Amino acid sequence: MTDPVIRIVDDDPRMHDALQFILESEGYSVRHFFSAEDFLAGDFLSDPGCAVLDVRMGKMSGLVLQRVLKEREVDLPVIFLSAHGDIGMAVDAIDSGAVTFLTKPVRAEKLLTAVDKALSRKGSAEVQTTDAREVRKAFAALSDREREVALLAGQKLTNRQIAERLELAVRTVEFHRAGAMRKLGTHSAKELTEKLIAAGALGS
Incomplete structure (x- = not known):
C-alpha cells in the first residue's frame, strides 16, 4: 500500500x-501547493493521505476548495487552518465533512493528532469500500434461487413466507437460505440484511 501523503495548501x-x-519529523511525506488552483491541477488526488488547507487564500478559499472536492467526489480528508477563529466558519467546515478546524499558529501535537484522525478516517472508509466490494462479489456468485431467497430473507420474511411467495417447499427454502448465508459469511438474519445493503442489493 502507498504511504499517505500530507498536502499543505497555503x-x-x-x-x-x-x-x-512538524510532519517530516514524524516521518510523513509532504506535498506543497501555494493555491487551491495549483492543488487541483497538480496533485494526484487518488493518492492516500489528507489535505491541510488554509481558509483564506487568493481567488479560491479553502472552504470553496472543500466544496469542489466534494462535487468531484474526491474522498480526501480535510483539515482546516485559519488565523481567524471564526466559530461559524469552523462549524460550517466540519458540517461539510472536515476532520477539524485549527487556529494558527498551530501546536505540533494538535496538528499531529488531527492528521492521525484524518488518516484513520480514510483507512476506515477504504476498509468499508473493500468489504462492500467483497460482498458484491459473493452476492453475484449466488445461484438465482439463493439470490431470490436471500433478498426475501433480508426483508425479514420467514422461511414459510418465502416458501409461499416462491411456491417452494419450506425445506427447499431452508436449503437455499443456508447456502446463501454460508457464501455471504453471515450467521443471522440481521447480518444478512446488513450484507445485502452493503452489496447494494437491498435498500437501507
Missing part, C-alpha cells in the same frame, strides 16, 4: 516551512 511560505518540519 499561500504563506513560512507556514509551509513550519508544517513541513
Whole structure:
C-alpha cells in the first residue's frame, strides 16, 4: 500500500516551512501547493493521505476548495487552518465533512493528532469500500434461487413466507437460505440484511 501523503495548501511560505518540519519529523511525506488552483491541477488526488488547507487564500478559499472536492467526489480528508477563529466558519467546515478546524499558529501535537484522525478516517472508509466490494462479489456468485431467497430473507420474511411467495417447499427454502448465508459469511438474519445493503442489493 502507498504511504499517505500530507498536502499543505497555503499561500504563506513560512507556514509551509513550519508544517513541513512538524510532519517530516514524524516521518510523513509532504506535498506543497501555494493555491487551491495549483492543488487541483497538480496533485494526484487518488493518492492516500489528507489535505491541510488554509481558509483564506487568493481567488479560491479553502472552504470553496472543500466544496469542489466534494462535487468531484474526491474522498480526501480535510483539515482546516485559519488565523481567524471564526466559530461559524469552523462549524460550517466540519458540517461539510472536515476532520477539524485549527487556529494558527498551530501546536505540533494538535496538528499531529488531527492528521492521525484524518488518516484513520480514510483507512476506515477504504476498509468499508473493500468489504462492500467483497460482498458484491459473493452476492453475484449466488445461484438465482439463493439470490431470490436471500433478498426475501433480508426483508425479514420467514422461511414459510418465502416458501409461499416462491411456491417452494419450506425445506427447499431452508436449503437455499443456508447456502446463501454460508457464501455471504453471515450467521443471522440481521447480518444478512446488513450484507445485502452493503452489496447494494437491498435498500437501507
